[in-house]
Amino acid sequence: MVAYTKRTLENGLEVVVHEDHHAPLAAVSVWYHTGSKNERVGRTGLAHLFEHLMFEGGAHQPRGYFEPLQEAGAELNGSTSTDRTNYWEVVPRDALRLALWMEADRMGWLVPVLTQARFDTQRDVVINERRQNYENTPYGQAGFALLDALYPPAHPYAWPTIGRTDDLRAATLDDVVSFFQTYYHPGNASLVIAGDVQSEATFALVEDFFAEIPRGPAVTPPVVPAVRPDPRRLMFEDRVELPRLYLTWPSPGLFESGDAELDLAADVLGNGRTSRLYKRLIHERRVAAELGANQMSRELGGMFQIQVTAAPGRSLDEVRAAVDEEIARLIAEGPEASELERSRAELEAAFVFRVQALGGFGGRADQLNAYNVYRREPDGFDADLARYLDATVASVRAALARWVDPARAVALSVVPKGQAALALAGSEPVSL
16 A cells, blocks of 8 residues: 555546655656647657657757756666656656656646757657667567568558658658647646645645646547457568577466456566477577566557577477477466465565665656556555456466467567578468
8 A cells, every 4th residue: 555645636637645754755657648649640659769869858948858857866768668658757856847847847838849950850869779688688679570461451460569661751840749748748647746745735846837838628538449360370581699589479468357367478478488488499498598587568469479589490380389298288287386485475576676776767756657648547556466366277278268269369479580491381471
């Protein structure tokens, strides 16, 4: 249980204050309920682009966002996902006024300083980031191929959060201004302040800085086409040394039935040296060099994925056969009680670890915002954790049986250039 007070300004801005007087610090977290899912075909990448543009400062502080706050002793950052864009600062208590003023400035007065030159500069930065982090990184484009295969072209998750290069180049300043005015306003935002603060005084500060910013238009939820991918075998040649296999399935969305159970199943299957796939593929058979499994929980639907890099001299067909056998065994028998208890203990420890930090990515302020945006209740900690503690051998088995059928997987082989024969038998090449 995390104590908080929540109020909503007349312009729609939801404000949550959490007092913690252990250290003279304040954490500020702003979430805009906007991510790449709110883009459209032909204009992808705008949400992530704004992650960059909003650090350039607003009309009252056009020299940038980092310098004034860092001079005051702040740590700060931001990120973009499919479903939200967030910004955070952790500041000395006496710098809270500055942090809130800076956040209000870019929420309400970014457009006047959003020039063509600023837009062009940050667009080039994003395109270069895509080139470095994905196109020129081993296995970096695997996710692009899987999104194309898993989702219909108009699905809000069919493109990467960083966007497509052609779309970014085609975007105009008018496109960018329109996107900002549609999504980055108080009516689509949640603000959390946590730390050595007084609630009433903090609400008064927020009122002073944010109340005059217009609410903005109502945000229309994106249309979500049905996801029914056919089982496919795909192959992509990349600058890599060892072949890697990705097996992917659509899965339930964040907080939906089966979401927590698939988190636990992924842990049992592929996380750590005690996991089933590690013991079988790496320790016993030595057919894999590394592996992992995870349930990617997102607002409009999840994605369950297993990835395995083959050991030198071993084939992806060997890898696939062993993975399919382990999935089938887990579906048939369910996890052992000891496996489930270990996974639950690890997840509970992760919950406790997260709430130790006041701010930053995953800290208390960030978590309060996540629950407020996705569940409409800032203190969702206990309810969220209960999903895992209440999971049973039978419920984990049922979730796997429903969502993770080995015969229905989208299978992607990433192989060294010029060695297409190392892909799963029957794989079709994809072009990115």
